[in-house]
Amino acid sequence: MIVYFNGQYIPKEQVVISPDDRGFLLADGTYEVVRIYRGKPYRIKDHLDRFAESLSKIRINFPNPHVFESITEELIRLNGLENAEAALYIQITRGVAPRRHPFPDPSTPPTVYATVYPVKPDTAKWESGVNVILTPDIRWSRCDIKSVSLLANVLAAQEASEQGAEEAVFVRNGFITEGTHTNVCAVFGGEVWTHPAGEFILGGITRESVRELCQQAGIGFVEKPIPYDRFLKADEAFLLGTTTEIMPVVEVNGKKIGTGRRGTVAKKLQELFFEMTHS
Ligand code: PDD
Numbered sequence: 165m166i167v168y169f170n171g172q173y174i175p176k177e178q179v180v181i182s183p184d185d186r187g188f189l190l191a192d193g194t195y196e197v198v199r200i201y202r203g204k205p206y207r208i209k210d211h212l213d214r215f216a217e218s219l220s221k222i223r224i225n226f227p228n229p230h231v232f233e234s235i236t237e238e239l240i241r242l243n244g245l246e247n248a249e250a251a252l253y254i255q256i257t258r259g260v261a262p263r264r265h266p267f268p269d270p271s272t273p274p275t276v277y278a279t280v281y282p283v284k285p286d287t288a289k290w291e292s293g294v295n296v297i298l299t300p301d302i303r304w305s306r307c308d309i310k311s312v313s314l315l316a317n318v319l320a321a322q323e324a325s326e327q328g329a330e331e332a333v334f335v336r337n338g339f340i341t342e343g344t345h346t347n348v349c350a351v352f353g354g355e356v357w358t359h360p361a362g363e364f365i366l367g368g369i370t371r372e373s374v375r376e377l378c379q380q381a382g383i384g385f386v387e388k389p390i391p392y393d394r395f396l397k398a399d400e401a402f403l404l405g406t407t408t409e410i411m412p413v414v415e416v417n418g419k420k421i422g423t424g425r426r427g428t429v430a431k432k433l434q435e436l437f438f439e440m441t442h443s
Pocket residue numbers: 197342343344345346347365366367368369370371404405406407
C-alpha cells in the first residue's frame with residue numbers, strides 16, 4: 165500500500181513517526197474519512213471544507229487542505245483502486261516537538277498522513293438493521309471538531325461491542341446527541357428528527373446528504389434534540405456516517421424500535437442515497 169506522508173508517496177511500511185509527535189503524545193490533531201465509490205471520492209470538497217474548519221478551530225496552520233483532492237487521486241492511481249469501493253483517511257497533527265502542553269514553536273511543521281484502502285460494506289446489515297445501546301455522553305463540548313482524541317468514543321464503542329451491539333449512542337442531559345462514529349436520526353410521524361448541528365455533535369456529511377434527500381422526497385427534516393425516552397418510542401431510527409451510510413436501528417438496549425425491522429423511511433432514503441452515490 166502506497167501512502168502519502170509529509171509530502172512523499174511511500175510504502176506504508178516505510179512511514180516513520182516520531183514518539184515525540186504531538187498526535188502520539190497528546191492526540192493533538194484532526195482527521196477526515198471520505199468514502200470512495202467505484203474509484204470516485206464522494207463529496208470530498210465538503211469533507212475538506214470541514215477539515216479546513218477543524219484545522220482552523222484547533223489552530224493548526226495548514227494553508228490549503230484542498231490539496232488532498234489531487235493527493236487522493238494520486239493515491240487511488242498508485243494503489244490501483246480506480247474502480248474500487250474504498251475509503252480515504254487523512255490526519256494532520258501539530259508535528260514533532262518535546263512534550264509540553266502549549267503549542268510548539270510556530271516553525272514546527274505539521275505531520276501529514278493520507279491513505280486509501282479498500283472497504284467492503286456490510287450490505288446485509290443495511291437490510292436487517294442493527295442494535296445499539298445508549299450510554300452517557302462523557303465527551304467534551306467541542307464535538308464539532310473532528311479530533312483524533314477519541315477516547316470517550318473508543319470506550320463507548322467497546323461497551324457496545326461487549327454487549328453485542330453495533331454502536332453506542334450518546335445521551336447528554338437526557339437528549340440523544342450522536343453515535344461514537346455516526347449521527348443519529350429518529351422518525352416520528354413520517355418526519356426525520358436529528359440533533360441540531362453545533363458543539364455537541366459532528367456535523368456529518370452523510371447527514372447533509374440525507375437532509376438534501378429528505379427535501380427531494382418531501383420528507384420533513386427536523387433539527388431538534390430528541391429526549392432519550394422519546395427516542396425509544398420512535399417509529400424508526402437510523403445511523404448515518406461515511407462508512408456506515410444509512411443503517412437502520414431495530415433495537416435499542418435490547419428493546420425493539422418501531423416494528424423491529426427496517427422502516428419505510430430508512431429504506432426510501434437508502435434507495436435515494438444509493439442512486440446519489442452511484443450516478
Ligand atoms: N466518523 N459523528 C461522529 C462522532 C463521527 O465520528 C462521524 C464520522 C459522524 C458522521 O460524519 P460523516 O457523515 O461526515 O462521516 C458523526 C468517521 C467516519 C470515523 O470516525 O470513522
